[in-house]
């Protein structure tokens with residue numbers, strides 16, 4: 001688990017230390033960690049620090065201060081240091097330290113953008129200390145132009161010398177919003193970002209995630225004062241601890257029965273992918289409801305699936321999967337019944353469209369998990385807007401620029417848990433709380449049929465959680481024992497996942513399994529094979545608590 005906070009949350013945690021006069025000490029800790037990372041980046045890139053050309057872009061705030069103290073350290077290790085002051089002034093003690101060590105400082109307006117850009121492009125290491133958590137909006141004015149010029153010159157520099165400046169970002173790549181990961185203007189993409197006091201949401205969420213490179217967090221002593229994180233990223237090892245595994249006391253009903261309303265004469269494949277994935281993910285039993293021809297295919301493909309042409313109101317399951325490929329009238333009727341049922345449900349594709357219409361009458365519930373991609377989320381939010389639930393619907397670009405924000409808006413408006421699929425999948429609970437992020441998948445996941453597999457295996461987990469909530473809660477408590485959270489942050493997150501947030505956590509875990517399955521068969525273009533789901537599960541911890 002990687003918890004991540006808003007910039008303001010980290011600043012609030014820092015406040016008591018600043019009030020007690022400990023600001024300079026925090027900065028020295030931060031700068032020390034930053035300098036060590038710069039040393040390893042330089043050693044990797046050119047073998048040594050001595051003789052390296054280090055150029056520092058330093059803003060007028062504390063972010064610039066961190067960069068200056070780190071640069072003074074690098075200068076003492078033998079690097080040449082040139083500081084370009086991008087704001088009206090420099091953090092004075094930091095600038096004094098650079099000068100005392102033999103480095104040079106000049107102001108951007110004095111040297112001109114052309115000279116500054118050439119200097120940046122000739123550097124071995126470019127330290128981006130323009131803006132951190134105090135930023136308002138993207139880079140503006142001359143420094144924005146400078147960064148644009150450097151970005152334009154980078155390919156040419158790489159061609160000519162086969163080396164390019166290694167960009168290390170201080171706390172955040174400048175121009176990326178700490179809380180959302182949005183980047184409204186030009187940004188220097190970093191190979192490495194060194195953050196302080198706590199990972200920021202922007203390091204986890206796209207597009208900030210892709211601009212941050214490798215992120216390392218330097219503890220500076222404020223961590224005990226952090227609140228509940230804004231984002232929690234799940235990793236493969238969380239799957240090993242949390243995915244339910246059968247015990248000797250289990251039988252098929254205690255492991256969870258999944259009902260699948262997917263596929264139709266036109267799209268029978270969706271039924272196969274959903275049911276096969278649900279079986280492979282370890283469902284106690286899978287019930288399939290659909291037309292005769294599709295039922296035959298499902299039975300041939302997975303003889304253990306129990307198929308019928310019944311309606312959801314007539315069968316007993318612990319959770320539903322509804323929507324993929326379900327486009328005929330009979331399946332639409334079944335989707336409406338799933339939407340009206342008490343059981344948790346994964347609502348995908350056609351079921352999301354049905355939800356849009358339903359919102360005119362009523363909102364949904366946290367145990368109902370919507371799984372749109374960006375385009376489907378735009379359609380859903382367009383319905384929400386039409387019903388007066390939100391002020392305006394976003395464009396697809398806006399959703400892709402702030403996935404966590406719009407998933408949260410959709411969850412609040414619909415009342416459902418919303419899992420927004422993407423290279424970083426985000427899951428938002430309707431009651432707010434941390435967004436859960438998942439990014440372990442292969443890019444091959446962006447292929448037709450992939451979402452059907454996710455829906456099927458997510459149904460298996462929802463059935464387990466609904467059937468044995470006590471067992472899942474116990475697993476979650478054990479997992480939290482080892483979580484990198486303390487104090488109020490831990491308690492708040494515990495409360496969240498004991499309530500509505502449980503469904504967001506479960507949906508995100510399904511996305512982690514899906515992501516791992518996409519790499520279990522190698523990085524190939526077939527991420528959905530059930531055998532990969534099995535392989536992804538069996539590579540984990542085989543001895544869970546009963």
Ligand SMILES: NC(=O)C1=CN([C@@H]2O[C@H](COP(=O)(O)OP(=O)(O)OC[C@H]3O[C@@H](n4cnc5c(N)ncnc54)[C@H](O)[C@@H]3O)[C@@H](O)[C@H]2O)[C@@H](O)CC1
Nearest residue numbers: 014030061062063131132133134135136137138140171197
């Ligand atoms: N929060 C913490 O725990 C710690 C924070 N530290 C550093 O302090 C940083 C925050 O420092 P500050 O509050 O001084 O803020 P910043 O250094 O991020 O930026 C503030 C300055 O940038 C200007 N500015 C804001 N938006 C701008 C824009 N779009 N274009 C151009 N200029 C803009 C402001 O006028 C102000 O002068 C953190 O990111 C981190 O690097 C560290 O020193 C150690 C501890």
